[in-house]
Amino acid sequence: MMLRTMADSARFIDGYLLYLLARASSVASAEFHEEVRRRGFNVSNWRVLAALKGSGGQTVGELAAVCLVNQPAMSKTVERLVRQGLVERRADVGDRRRVNVNLTGEGERTVDELISAAKAHQERLIEAIGPRETETLVAALHRVIERSGEG
Amino acid sequence: MMLRTMADSARFIDGYLLYLLARASSVASAEFHEEVRRRGFNVSNWRVLAALKGSGGQTVGELAAVCLVNQPAMSKTVERLVRQGLVERRADVGDRRRVNVNLTGEGERTVDELISAAKAHQERLIEAIGPRETETLVAALHRVIERSGEG
Numbered sequence: 001m002m003l004r005t006m007a008d009s010a011r012f013i014d015g016y017l018l019y020l021l022a023r024a025s026s027v028a029s030a031e032f033h034e035e036v037r038r039r040g041f042n043v044s045n046w047r048v049l050a051a052l053k054g055s056g057g058q059t060v061g062e063l064a065a066v067c068l069v070n071q072p073a074m075s076k077t078v079e080r081l082v083r084q085g086l087v088e089r090r091a092d093v094g095d096r097r098r099v100n101v102n103l104t105g106e107g108e109r110t111v112d113e114l115i116s117a118a119k120a121h122q123e124r125l126i127e128a129i130g131p132r133e134t135e136t137l138v139a140a141l142h143r144v145i146e147r148s149g150e151g
Numbered sequence: 152m153m154l155r156t157m158a159d160s161a162r163f164i165d166g167y168l169l170y171l172l173a174r175a176s177s178v179a180s181a182e183f184h185e186e187v188r189r190r191g192f193n194v195s196n197w198r199v200l201a202a203l204k205g206s207g208g209q210t211v212g213e214l215a216a217v218c219l220v221n222q223p224a225m226s227k228t229v230e231r232l233v234r235q236g237l238v239e240r241r242a243d244v245g246d247r248r249r250v251n252v253n254l255t256g257e258g259e260r261t262v263d264e265l266i267s268a269a270k271a272h273q274e275r276l277i278e279a280i281g282p283r284e285t286e287t288l289v290a291a292l293h294r295v296i297e298r299s300g301e302g
Contacts, residue, residue, distance in 0.1 A: 010205045010206070010207070011202075011204070011205045011206050012201055012204040012205050012266060013201055013202055013204070013217070016201070016269065016273070017179075017273050017276060017277070017285070017288075017289065018176070018179055018180050018183060018269070018273070019201070020289060020292040020293065020296070021172070021175060021176040021179060021180075021292060022176045022180060022219065023219070023292075023296050024172060024176075024291075024292040024295040024296050025169070025172040025173045025175075025176045026219050027295065027296055027298075027299040028168075028169055028172060028295050028299070029169050029172075029173060030299075031299060032169060050163055050164055050167070050170070051162075051164055053162070053163040053164070054161045054162045054163050055161070055162045056161070066164070068173065068174070068177050115163060118167065118169070122167070122168050122169070125168060125295065125298075126168070128294055128295070128298045129291045129294050129295060130291075130294075133287055133290065133291045133294075134168070134291065136284055136287040136288065136291070137168075137287065137288055137291040137292075138168065138171060139284065140175075140280045140281075140284045140285065140287070140288040141171040141172060141174075141175040141288075142171065143279055143280050143281075143284075144175040144178065144179050144276065144279070144280060145171070145174050145175050145178055147178075147276075147279045148178040148179070148181075148182060
């Protein structure tokens, strides 16, 4: 099967699924990141706080994997968030050798505010895509992610 | 509307569309980039050659925008590809002030080989997603891209 657009377009990439995924991800994220910065917040910080929300704590390695950055970069971001009082490091209750990064009370309040903005932005995105199409989109994205065994 | 998965999941990001987009894009691209490297090729080079295929020539600025990198980085990549004989710079026929980057004959042969591999990888991806679901996915991705006015 060829993607429908591949036959219509002169440029190879316009019908190339990996390019469309990268481009859609980039433009949609850039839009919300603009809003994050307007609120005086740092995009790397937002990503870490968002990854922690509801997670019950994550190691630096897990956060690096989730946020798609390398471990040294993630260590620095976590360090900065610790200094800002938004996260704290805590030994895991079940495994003392494991050190989790957790949101502080202040971190929870900050991320909740940003998540409200993220959800409002997402609503607008879903409206543009169409609610039914979005369900198919989300299912398809999950399948791509699970396929790689990284789901 | 909430994404269906948002209610089921404890972690915020597991139901967050921008995260799913970024993650799916990252894992799917990583898989093919692995193959690009196995073939002894550089991923940045592949992206530029792929962007040029069927384009009729692009400026360095256009290539930077398409490949989601900054202009100085793109200049370096183009420089490397010129030295390798895969692309050449040529003044535009219609506008002499405009300098286009074009594939050479050797560049065409190289990119055609990589595009064959990309299409084979894409077929496997489409099989995993489902052909009908892929059509909806592609249409949804186009809508996200066009919405930003960068389509």
